Amino acid sequence: MPRPNHPLVQEFLDSWVYPVGFSGPGVEFRLRMTARCLPIWNGATARAAKTSAADQQNPSEEWKVERALAGYALEGPQMSIKQMATQLLSVSIPMQEQYIDLQRMRARQVWDELKHGQLNADVLLRGGWIKREDDLMEDVRANAQDNLAYFGLTSMFLHLHPLARAAQNYFVEAIAYLGITAALQAIDDPLIRHQMRSQQLEELMHFMEGKYQIDAYALRAEDQKPIEEAFDFLLKPWATRMSVAFGGREQGASG
Amino acid sequence: MAERADVVAIHVDHEACTECRMCYVVCREIDLNAVVIGPDPLHRFEIDMGRCLYPGCTTCLMYCPSPGSIVETVSGRSLVPPPPEAWVEARRWARVAS
8 A cells, every 4th residue: 555645745735746637648757757756755744844854953053054055056057057957958940840849948947046146145145144145156055066077067968858957857956846845834034935935836837738749749758769768767766865954864863 | 638618727936836847738738728928028938728628637846846836726626746646647748769
């Protein structure tokens, strides 16, 4: 008998994953991939809830700084320019007629990710932990993240299928949304809540882009293959590391 | 899908909408084109009830990521996230490879 889902994951499934506007091979493929994502979604959500509850009890303010630095490193230029902007180039000119809306979604996400980076800089500025955003250039925690360079962190990956990124939108953005949702249940600091609430619905939007792209476009085996390969990669335990500040495991930790 | 006489008016709640344009993309993909960019200075999305088939078609609701942003006009009922009766098999558009 399968283990029950974390309550937040179950709510996410019922509200955002299972409602579907199409029928056909894309939807069937997505639901198969969903079953593969669920153990990770559940584990990540449980860890985010646990970390957030611990942060809420922590009298030090260092956890706020750690969260904002980790968010700044993960979002902003890291996600917007290195990932999203280069992913725009995965749609070749002959494919633009078919995937023009996919390009528009990515263009919007470039802007979203920039805002998310800025939100974390705002936390650090308003909290008085930095005087200017430039100060972050001196702190390696604001500039390094340890996810592997999966499809599109650099411009070297122009050969990728335009739909491959749908796996990242579906799998990783769900974790971002669930993590923020779990944190909002525990944390009452107004500065941190402002940042998370500003970001939360856009993470859900990015998830929804992946859901739509798979349902609507991944209709043939040759379209599903590059997406499934991306899922294969992302679902490996070493591929996508959740930041320790958001509940990820310390290097070398088990469980 | 619904006959026009069965159509129930819905609209975008701009207080909740994040202008992500998923509804616009979805509606155009199924060739209804009932979501339009309004002519106001903010270029917000609006639903053209001259084209929309709700509740016969509920596809945009399935990909809208912003709770409360599409509502039934008369009842005021939120349709996002979509209520269970909105995503039954009969309301889905079949997608097959061309």
